[in-house]
Amino acid sequence: MINKLIAKIQKTGAPIVVGLDPMLGYIPEHIQKKAFAEYGETLEGAAEAIWQFNKEIVDKTYDLIPAVKPQIAMYEQFGIEGLKAYKKTVDYCKSRDLVVIGDIKRGDIGSTSAAYAVGHLGKVQVGSKCYVPFDEDFATVNPYLGSDGVKPFMEVCKEENKGLFILVKTSNPSSGEFQDQLVNGRPLYELVGEKVAQWGEEHMGDAGYSYIGAVVGATYPEMGAVLRKLMPKTYILVPGYGAQGGKGKDLVNFFNEDGLGAIVNSSRGIIAAYKQEKYAKFGAENFGDASRAAVEDMVADISGALNAR
Numbered sequence: 001m002i003n004k005l006i007a008k009i010q011k012t013g014a015p016i017v018v019g020l021d022p023m024l025g026y027i028p029e030h031i032q033k034k035a036f037a038e039y040g041e042t043l044e045g046a047a048e049a050i051w052q053f054n055k056e057i058v059d060k061t062y063d064l065i066p067a068v069k070p071q072i073a074m075y076e077q078f079g080i081e082g083l084k085a086y087k088k089t090v091d092y093c094k095s096r097d098l099v100v101i102g103d104i105k106r107g108d109i110g111s112t113s114a115a116y117a118v119g120h121l122g123k124v125q126v127g128s129k130c131y132v133p134f135d136e137d138f139a140t141v142n143p144y145l146g147s148d149g150v151k152p153f154m155e156v157c158k159e160e161n162k163g164l165f166i167l168v169k170t171s172n173p174s175s176g177e178f179q180d181q182l183v184n185g186r187p188l189y190e191l192v193g194e195k196v197a198q199w200g201e202e203h204m205g206d207a208g209y210s211y212i213g214a215v216v217g218a219t220y221p222e223m224g225a226v227l228r229k230l231m232p233k234t235y236i237l238v239p240g241y242g243a244q245g246g247k248g249k250d251l252v253n254f255f256n257e258d259g260l261g262a263i264v265n266s267s268r269g270i271i272a273a274y275k276q277e278k279y280a281k282f283g284a285e286n287f288g289d290a291s292r293a294a295v296e297d298m299v300a301d302i303s304g305a306l307n308a309r
């Protein structure tokens with residue numbers, strides 16, 4: 001799957017991921033009204049609204065981008081109905097030939113991680129029948145329980161030709177509270193980055209990159225530069241662009257000299273673009289066109305920064 005991701009990045013010229021994080025507050029009134037008219041102001045109505053919202057954004061952007069990253073929390077908040085909308089979104093994006101990164105941030109003791117891995121990336125056996133539950137292409141994993149919490153995910157990836165993005169240095173303001181703590185004089189995130197690179201060596205794709213990737217926030221560009229060097233064959237998923245303040249110029253050091261090695265996520269900056277002054281001319285009715293324009297601007301910003309380095 002890392003090979004497909006790289007091929008799609010090269011084809012689109014867009015090292016970006018659209019984050020599908022559909023809060024109800026971002027969903028235009030006309031979509032909410034229609035969903036509520038059909039299903040009432042219920043969890044089902046909310047799920048229908050987020051599905052219709054996602055579909056329009058995907059329809060308006062899929063030809064420009066290699067991948068999407070649905071954030072499962074935004075669906076889980078609506079319970080089972082939300083999870084059905086998550087699954088519908090995953091399947092629809094795959095039907096549009098997009099690589100799907102499930103932002104699920106799982107990780108537990110080995111046996112529990114194995115169940116998460118099967119549910120999201122693998123197959124589950126029920127008697128004589130075999131089912132593919134969520135079927136994302138990649139999943140995000142929290143490694144802070146240690147190797148036994150990560151290995152079950154790697155095993156399923158190997159069997160199913162899928163991939164992981166493992167949290168190394170997250171984009172949020174307080175990520176340093178634990179991740180930057182010094183261990184034998186070195187920050188913890190560096191040790192985790194080295195471990196991710198080591199795990200990755202055993203799981204290489206054909207294009208020179210491992211299918212075990214890392215998550216490093218755009219909001220920490222200096223640390224991104226250090227981690228890039230520590231993990232040369234690791235693809236880095238970079239959240240924090242746009243709504244969290246990251247800009248193209250902050251991102252150049254996340255990429256290798258080959259122009260590959262990183263893929264930058266923006267969620268609110270794309271899906272709620274119509275709410276920004278810059279894209280207000282599209283209006284809420286044409287929110288999908290606003291998202292398309294925001295994708296084009298994001299690609300231009302990142303490509304411009306990479307070309308100027």
Ligand SMILES: O=c1ccn([C@@H]2O[C@H](COP(=O)(O)O)[C@@H](O)[C@H]2O)c(=O)[nH]1
Nearest residue numbers: 071170171217239240243244266267268
């Ligand atoms: O370090 C991390 C890891 C994951 N995320 C997730 O990415 C998106 C960011 O959304 P924006 O609207 O573009 O800020 C969201 O799903 C986070 O849970 C992250 O931000 N930082």
